Amino acid sequence: MAPSATAGSSSPSSGAALTGAQAQVKQNWEEFFNGSTDAAKKVSLLQNGEQFQQAIQAQANSALAKSAGASVKNVVISGSQATVTYDVTLGGQPALTGQQGQAVLEGGTWKVSGASFCQLLALENGGSTSGLPPACGAAGASSPST
Numbered sequence: 001m002a003p004s005a006t007a008g009s010s011s012p013s014s015g016a017a018l019t020g021a022q023a024q025v026k027q028n029w030e031e032f033f034n035g036s037t038d039a040a041k042k043v044s045l046l047q048n049g050e051q052f053q054q055a056i057q058a059q060a061n062s063a064l065a066k067s068a069g070a071s072v073k074n075v076v077i078s079g080s081q082a083t084v085t086y087d088v089t090l091g092g093q094p095a096l097t098g099q100q101g102q103a104v105l106e107g108g109t110w111k112v113s114g115a116s117f118c119q120l121l122a123l124e125n126g127g128s129t130s131g132l133p134p135a136c137g138a139a140g141a142s143s144p145s146t
Contacts, residue, residue, distance in 0.1 A: 084116075
């Protein structure tokens with residue numbers, strides 16, 4: 001059985017078997033960004049998801065969001081946080097490669113950080129943070145650098 005990676009630092013997952021924690025981060029990250037995952041499940045996989053429920057519901061009706069996904073390439077865990085390197089996909093094809101985000105361990109579940117979700121919402125909004133959910137201000141999101 002693989003050693004737990006919830007404490008201390010773990011090595012990157014590229015080219016190596018994932019630890020249990022890394023595998024959970026990967027699975028939950030990809031499920032959250034899968035266009036066919038229902039809104040209630042997405043809320044449960046997002047840090048402070050209840051605060052983003054309205055935005056997640058709006059995304060559920062978006063043709064773009066329904067065709068979007070994520071392919072996790074690397075997970076590095078440090079304590080209760082993880083750095084996730086992933087590609088954003090549209091229709092199964094890479095659209096944005098080498099993106100970085102954060103996952104957090106909340107209530108025993110690895111979740112997409114609110115800040116990472118807000119950064120992608122801003123990107124979808126042409127880099128503008130106007131019109132983003134109020135929770136994005138609390139999550140410390142800023143527009144991603146291009």
